[in-house]
Amino acid sequence: MSDVSIPPKVLEIADGIKTMRIRGAGKIGRAAAEALKIAAEEYNGPRDSSLFKKYIGRVADILISTRPTAVSLPNAVMFVLSSLRDQYGFDEARSAIVGAANRFIEESLNAVKKISEMGAKRIKENSIILTHCHSSVAVNTITEAYRQGKVVKVYSTETRPFYQGRITTTQLLNNGVPVVQIPDSAVRYVMNDVDYVVIGADTIASNGAVINKIGTSQVALAAKEARVRVYVVAESYKFSPITLVGELVPIEFRDPSEVVPEEWLKQHPGVKVLNPSFDVTPPEYIDAIVTEVGVIPPQSAILVLMERLGWALEKIKQGLSISTIRFEDLLE
Numbered sequence: 613m614s615d616v617s618i619p620p621k622v623l624e625i626a627d628g629i630k631t632m633r634i635r636g637a638g639k640i641g642r643a644a645a646e647a648l649k650i651a652a653e654e655y656n657g658p659r660d661s662s663l664f665k666k667y668i669g670r671v672a673d674i675l676i677s678t679r680p681t682a683v684s685l686p687n688a689v690m691f692v693l694s695s696l697r698d699q700y701g702f703d704e705a706r707s708a709i710v711g712a713a714n715r716f717i718e719e720s721l722n723a724v725k726k727i728s729e730m731g732a733k734r735i736k737e738n739s740i741i742l743t744h745c746h747s748s749v750a751v752n753t754i755t756e757a758y759r760q761g762k763v764v765k766v767y768s769t770e771t772r773p774f775y776q777g778r779i780t781t782t783q784l785l786n787n788g789v790p791v792v793q794i795p796d797s798a799v800r801y802v803m804n805d806v807d808y809v810v811i812g813a814d815t816i817a818s819n820g821a822v823i824n825k826i827g828t829s830q831v832a833l834a835a836k837e838a839r840v841r842v843y844v845v846a847e848s849y850k851f852s853p854i855t856l857v858g859e860l861v862p863i864e865f866r867d868p869s870e871v872v873p874e875e876w877l878k879q880h881p882g883v884k885v886l887n888p889s890f891d892v893t894p895p896e897y898i899d900a901i902v903t904e905v906g907v908i909p910p911q912s913a914i915l916v917l918m919e920r921l922g923w924a925l926e927k928i929k930q931g932l933s934i935s936t937i938r939f940e941d942l943l944e
């Protein structure tokens with residue numbers, strides 16, 4: 613079986629996610645779906661459904677192992693894989709994967725559009741918005757609110773150590789939105805000026821806690837102190853089914869060289885560096901989560917999970933845990 617080679621384009625996508633050429637939870641999910649589709653289309657092994665399923669399972673395992681925190685990745689993979697049925701022959705199995713991958717990508721893009729429209733409605737005239745990191749849903753929402761004439765200024769944090777905030781700043785600027793780049797440490801300094809914090813999410817837990825780029829919880833803390841509303845804009849596939857059964861969201865730790873240059877570390881060998889990529893903002897610090905199925909208080913996250921990810925809950929009830937799962941063994 614290991615003879616059936618995985619197409620280079622698929623490995624390239626996996627590497628793109630791992631090295632963050634492809635980043636942001638939504639894009640990661642769509643890229644994973646695209647990779648499964650390419651894997652199905654370019655499969656060149658025997659026309660045997662169980663060999664094909666095992667091969668797709670192997671691709672799924674490679675994709676899921678690339679980055680641990682954004683649940684959009686396993687949710688996208690599970691969405692595509694759950695289209696397979698035991699009775700499917702080779703052709704049916706292959707077209708099920710292709711069809712489900714296309715559906716995931718299309719539904720994901722529609723969700724982003726819908727959230728931007730609903731999120732923009734929540735913004736009042738003459739607003740100043742602060743955003744953190746680069747969330748494509750947040751950029752779309754802010755841009756839509758700006759087109760409706762409601763946004764006078766956006767503060768965009770630089771988001772050390774990877775500087776995703778610069779992507780946000782340039783995208784907003786290209787969309788005509790007046791934007792001010794600030795260092796992360798200036799968030800509390802400007803907060804009294806701000807009307808709304810609008811941020812994306814990598815994962816939302818069943819209790820409404822939001823896992824997003826490191827520093828988000830500090831932004832939310834400063835917003836709470838200044839009584840500024842915090843809106844999270846996130847598609848329903850960013851809700852994590854495993855948190856319903858008490859599993860924690862794994863936080864990614866990245867290389868120290870993102871924080872300080874390797875040369876500097878060599879000169880100061882005693883220095884230890886901690887580089888957590890995400891943090892957890894408790895539900896009390898969030899005013900609303902805007903999803904494509906409606907605007908909810910964070911405490912209602914469980915309802916979105918039940919409505920949108922019921923299929924994943926079924927699998928979890930059967931004892932399947934995404935953190936330990938090996939699709940290659942499962943899909944025989």
Ligand SMILES: O=C(COP(=O)(O)O)[C@H](O)[C@H](O)COP(=O)(O)O
Binds near residue numbers: 637638682745
């Ligand atoms: O934290 C990040 C990106 O982290 P990283 O750069 O480490 O992937 C984004 O806020 C969310 O993923 C949402 O993004 P989107 O709204 O585009 O899905």
